[in-house]
Amino acid sequence: MKNPPSLDQLISALKVLPGVGPKSAQRMAYHLLQRDKAGADKLARALDRALTQLTHCERCNTFSETTLCNVCADEKRRQDTLMVVEMPADLANLEQSQCYDGLYFVLMGRVSPMEGIGPNDIALAKLITRALDGTVEEVIIATNFTAEGEATAHVISELLKDKGVKLTRIARGLPVGGELEYVDLGTLAQAVYERRSLSR
Amino acid sequence: MSQPGKIDRQPGYVLMSQPWRETSLLIEVLTRDHGRLTLIARSARRPQSTLRGVLMPFAPLELAWFGKTELRTLHAADWQGGVPQLSGLTLLSGFYLNELVVKLTARDDPHPALYFAYDRAVRALGAGEELSTVLRRFELALLASLGYTPTFDRDVDGRAIDAEQGYACPSDGLPELLNGRTVVAESEIVPGAVLLALAADDFSEPLTRRCARRLTRLWLNKQLFDCRLATRELLQTINGLSD
Numbered sequence: 001m002k003n004p005p006s007l008d009q010l011i012s013a014l015k016v017l018p019g020v021g022p023k024s025a026q027r028m029a030y031h032l033l034q035r036d037k038a039g040a041d042k043l044a045r046a047l048d049r050a051l052t053q054l055t056h057c058e059r060c061n062t063f064s065e066t067t068l069c070n071v072c073a074d075e076k077r078r079q080d081t082l083m084v085v086e087m088p089a090d091l092a093n094l095e096q097s098q099c100y101d102g103l104y105f106v107l108m109g110r111v112s113p114m115e116g117i118g119p120n121d122i123a124l125a126k127l128i129t130r131a132l133d134g135t136v137e138e139v140i141i142a143t144n145f146t147a148e149g150e151a152t153a154h155v156i157s158e159l160l161k162d163k164g165v166k167l168t169r170i171a172r173g174l175p176v177g178g179e180l181e182y183v184d185l186g187t188l189a190q191a192v193y194e195r196r197s198l199s200r
Numbered sequence: 201m202s203q204p205g206k207i208d209r210q211p212g213y214v215l216m217s218q219p220w221r222e223t224s225l226l227i228e229v230l231t232r233d234h235g236r237l238t239l240i241a242r243s244a245r246r247p248q249s250t251l252r253g254v255l256m257p258f259a260p261l262e263l264a265w266f267g268k269t270e271l272r273t274l275h276a277a278d279w280q281g282g283v284p285q286l287s288g289l290t291l292l293s294g295f296y297l298n299e300l301v302v303k304l305t306a307r308d309d310p311h312p313a314l315y316f317a318y319d320r321a322v323r324a325l326g327a328g329e330e331l332s333t334v335l336r337r338f339e340l341a342l343l344a345s346l347g348y349t350p351t352f353d354r355d356v357d358g359r360a361i362d363a364e365q366g367y368a369c370p371s372d373g374l375p376e377l378l379n380g381r382t383v384v385a386e387s388e389i390v391p392g393a394v395l396l397a398l399a400a401d402d403f404s405e406p407l408t409r410r411c412a413r414r415l416t417r418l419w420l421n422k423q424l425f426d427c428r429l430a431t432r433e434l435l436q437t438i439n440g441l442s443d
Contacts, residue, residue, distance in 0.1 A: 113431040114216040185279040186253035
């Protein structure tokens with residue numbers, strides 16, 4: 001039996017979600033249409049609203065409904081430090097940690113040579129413009145400590161070196177409260193390689 | 201009861217990984233006796249997973265897995281250590297090694313010699329050895345594992361290489377004495393002294409390293425069928441941007 005075209009369109013539209021194949025997409029479509037029409041209506045409106053109203057903050061590149069996001073618009077924050085993160089979720093976690101009162105830049109991705117994601121596929125050009133706008137004195141690179149995050153950090157440091165801004169990278173090592181006996185060996189070894197001096 | 205296709209304590213490296221379902225990882229690994237294969241690392245992305253700090257590229261591991269299909273399941277990954285995490289330019293060079301391995305080797309095609317060359321290259325990168333020597337040695341070992349072992353000590357007519365002469369090295373075949381002959385297309389002109397240095401695995405002269413780079417690029421491009429290398433382009437972009 002052939003489905004009506006609008007049902008087929010809905011099923012194939014749901015397949016764009018990561019991890020959703022034809023079977024799951026069909027199940028979702030039937031659920032939305034049969035069991036939860038109000039939910040389907042809400043989903044359609046929310047998606048439509050997000051698509052038309054959400055843009056990227058013109059300074060930090062995170063998702064925002066206004067030209068400046070609420071972090072960038074907050075004049076009480078330090079204007080001379082810029083923390084570079086990969087994704088908005090990283091920004092949210094850093095905000096929760098309450099350790100930083102400067103501004104952010106969200107790359108919306110990372111350089112990943114093995115997946116063919118190069119420097120031109122993330123917002124590096126926008127970052128360079130922002131970092132060199134005259135107000136920023138320190139750029140803190142807070143990309144992930146994965147191989148891709150480290151590659152991204154290297155690309156950023158190459159682009160910003162000798163440009164008159166101080167470049168720093170967040171530290172890695174044992175987790176707070178970590179016990180040497182139980183920590184994973186990769187982390188422990190790297191903590192020894194990157195040990196810091198205590199003598200003055 | 202033993203599981204089907206169970207392999208224990210196999211030395212290997214993670215070449216690349218990607219998220220799989222909610223909490224798992226799909227990893228591409230290069231192993232000593234089983235070649236390159238894909239493994240599912242179940243629950244490796246959970247916050248408490250101890251595999252997170254272990255399943256990193258460029259870290260020597262001992263892997264155990266089971267399964268008979270093309271997609272096998274990781275059972276254990278033991279960290280072996282000895283290589284500090286790569287960073288900066290050495291990290292990008294490491295990605296270059298990985299991209300070559302992924303693009304030029306077949307899955308489930310064991311090549312212990314290639315594994316040893318890879319292992320040696322990663323350890324050399326970690327130890328901060330001269331970058332281009334490490335890369336050229338690995339490229340030559342990779343070409344040898346593909347069945348293309350370059351000859352550096354004899355020319356196409358079977359004569360010993362003369363250090364004083366110039367030679368044309370084609371993309372396939374032996375070096376050809378120049379001696380006023382016209383050069384065939386797709387070849388690199390290399391002094392005989394450089395060929396002899398390469399035959400002796402001696403990369404100490406900058407000229408040797410430069411010629412070796414042109415030669416391996418010519419040969420690798422032929423093996424890659426001119427497929428683009430993302431890592432090579434990345435390095436070129438960085439060099440172009442910082443100028």
